[in-house]
Each structure stands twice: as structure tokens, then as C-alpha cells.
Amino acid sequence: MKHLYTWTAILLVTATSVIGDILIARAMKQVGDFHQLWRHEGVWIIVARVLSNRNFFLGVGAMTLAFFSLLFALSWGDVSLVAPAASSLTFIGTAFAAKIFLHEKVDGRRWIAALLVAAGVALLAG
Amino acid sequence: MTFRKYLVLAGVTVFAAAGDSMLSYGMRQTGNISLDHLGSLVAAVLNPWIAGGIVLLLAFFASYMNALSWADLTYVLPATSLGYVLLALIARLALHEHVSPLRWLGIALISGGVTFVAGGPALTSHKPAGGTSDPFLAKAARSGAPTSEKVPAVTESTER
Numbered sequence: 001m002k003h004l005y006t007w008t009a010i011l012l013v014t015a016t017s018v019i020g021d022i023l024i025a026r027a028m029k030q031v032g033d034f035h036q037l038w039r040h041e042g043v044w045i046i047v048a049r050v051l052s053n054r055n056f057f058l059g060v061g062a063m064t065l066a067f068f069s070l071l072f073a074l075s076w077g078d079v080s081l082v083a084p085a086a087s088s089l090t091f092i093g094t095a096f097a098a099k100i101f102l103h104e105k106v107d108g109r110r111w112i113a114a115l116l117v118a119a120g121v122a123l124l125a126g
Numbered sequence: 127m128t129f130r131k132y133l134v135l136a137g138v139t140v141f142a143a144a145g146d147s148m149l150s151y152g153m154r155q156t157g158n159i160s161l162d163h164l165g166s167l168v169a170a171v172l173n174p175w176i177a178g179g180i181v182l183l184l185a186f187f188a189s190y191m192n193a194l195s196w197a198d199l200t201y202v203l204p205a206t207s208l209g210y211v212l213l214a215l216i217a218r219l220a221l222h223e224h225v226s227p228l229r230w231l232g233i234a235l236i237s238g239g240v241t242f243v244a245g246g247p248a249l250t251s252h253k254p255a256g257g258t259s260d261p262f263l264a265k266a267a268r269s270g271a272p273t274s275e276k277v278p279a280v281t282e283s284t285e286r
Binding site: 021022024025028029031032033034035050068071074075079087091094095098099102103104105106107109110112113114115116117119120121122123124125 | 130131167192195198202203210211213214232233235236240245
């Protein structure tokens with residue numbers, strides 16, 4: 001039963017993190033390059049655009065869910081399993097989701113990177 | 127890639143690592159949070175280490191948003207993992223803790239992965255085929271914000 005809880009929590013953390021990352025990434029592309037905006041139109045235009053972006057708030061909501069499900073998962077489950085499993089799965093899930101939903105060009109280089117990082121994080125995060 | 131952009135990526139890495147470690151240190155002090163006692167959640171947030179961790183994670187989030195405004199998610203995300211490398215190196219060099227061979231392997235894998243991504247382009251530029259397929263890019267272009275779609279000819283990623 002504890003295993004079921006732990007893995008449910010891990011999958012919940014992973015799913016909400018991936019959804020949050022995708023929404024925030026999309027929102028920031030909609031806002032536009034911060035550095036260009038800052039130089040040409042000032043910092044307030046960035047704040048205004050971020051705060052009027054729906055994807056931003058949805059993304060923050062998803063990340064908040066991810067944050068609290070991680071807190072719960074960490075307090076229930078084995079830390080040496082939950083933290084590495086969730087963060088490592090997030091790297092792989094995000095690569096898939098970025099390709100599908102953001103149409104990023106995830107080439108061989110980036111797939112290899114996602115796998116290497118996921119493996120490395122699994123080894124280190126414990 | 128400008129120096130300022132590397133600085134933003136460094137911020138992503140450092141703030142994430144520092145915030146996470148403060149948070150986990152605080153969590154070890156407060157102990158379990160259960161669904162039955164949501165009051166313990168409030169107590170956890172009031173713990174100074176957890177509060178400090180949250181502030182640092184907000185700083186991380188600001189740099190993360192900044193980075194995502196000019197780079198792909200699959201470009202920025204590996205940078206966050208460098209934080210683990212940073213923590214392990216701090217443990218070894220500053221705290222003189224033992225770092226096991228498996229953890230060194232983890233460091234090598236992450237560093238290798240990040241190097242792979244960093245060697246490639248930061249942003250996928252989407253082809254502006256007679257008005258762009260991305261409504262938000264078109265909107266950004268109309269409002270005068272320079273976007274990657276102004277890069278001519280080459281349809282795939284160009285910015286390094």
C-alpha cells in the first residue's frame with residue numbers, strides 16, 4: 001500500500017511539473033524576449049505582459065500543485081526514491097511534451113542530453 | 127548567447143540548488159506532513175529554512191522565466207540539473223564529505239548532458255510561412271518585439 005502511495009505521488013509530481021513547465025515556457029514565448037523588451041520598452045511592459053498571460057497563471061497553478069505534492073510525497077515516502085525518481089522522470093517527460101506541445105526541435109543531441117541528465121539526476125538526487 | 131544570458135542560466139542553477147537544499151534541510155526539522163493535519167503545513171512554511179528556501183525558489187523562478195523567454199524549454203531544463211553537480215562539488219570541496227563513485231558518475235552524466243545541449247542552438251525558430259503559424263509570435267512581431275522569426279532563410283534553429 002505504501003508503494004502504491006509513493007508511486008502515485010511520484011507520478012503526480014512528475015505530471016504536474018511537466019504541465020507547469022510547458023505552460024510557463026509557452027507563456028514566456030508569448031511575452032517575448034525579456035532582454036529585448038527591457039531594453040526597448042522598460043521593465044514594466046514585461047510585468048504587465050506576464051500578469052496578463054493566462055498560461056502563466058495556469059503554469060504557476062500546476063507548479064504549486066507539483067510543489068505541494070512533492071512536500072507530501074517526501075514526508076510519506078522514501079526520500080531516496082521520491083526525489084530522484086520524480087526529477088529524473090520530469091526531464092524525460094518534458095522532452096516529450098516540449099516536442100509535442102511546444103514544437104521544439106528535440107534533435108538527437110537533446111534526446112541524449114535528456115537521457116544523460118535523467119540518469120545523472122537519478123544517481124545524484126538520492 | 128550573450129554574457130548576460132549565461133548569467134541568467136547561472137542564476138537558474140544556483141538559486142535552484144540553494145533553494146532546494148534549504149527546503150530539504152527545513153523539511154528534516156519539521157518532519158511529517160499528513161493530510162489529516164493541514165496545520166502542520168502552515169507550521170512547515172513558517173520554518174525559517176523553508177521560508178528562506180521558498181524565497182530562493184522565487185528567485186530561481188524569475189531567472190527561469192527570463193531564460194524561457196529567449197530559449198527552448200529543452201535547452202533551459204538541463205541547466206537546472208547542474209545544481210545537483212554544484213551541491214555534490216560543494217559537499218566534496220567545502221564540507222570534505224565523501225562522494226561515492228556512483229555520485230561521481232552522476233556528475234559526469236549530467237555534465238555530459240548539459241554540454242551536449244549547450245553545444246547546440248538555444249532556440250528553435252519557427253518558420254514564418256506567410257504570417258507565422260504561432261499566433262503569439264505574430265502578436266509579438268506586431269507589437270514591435272523582435273523575435274527569432276526575423277532570422278532569414280534558415281528555418282531551423284539558428285541562435286547560438
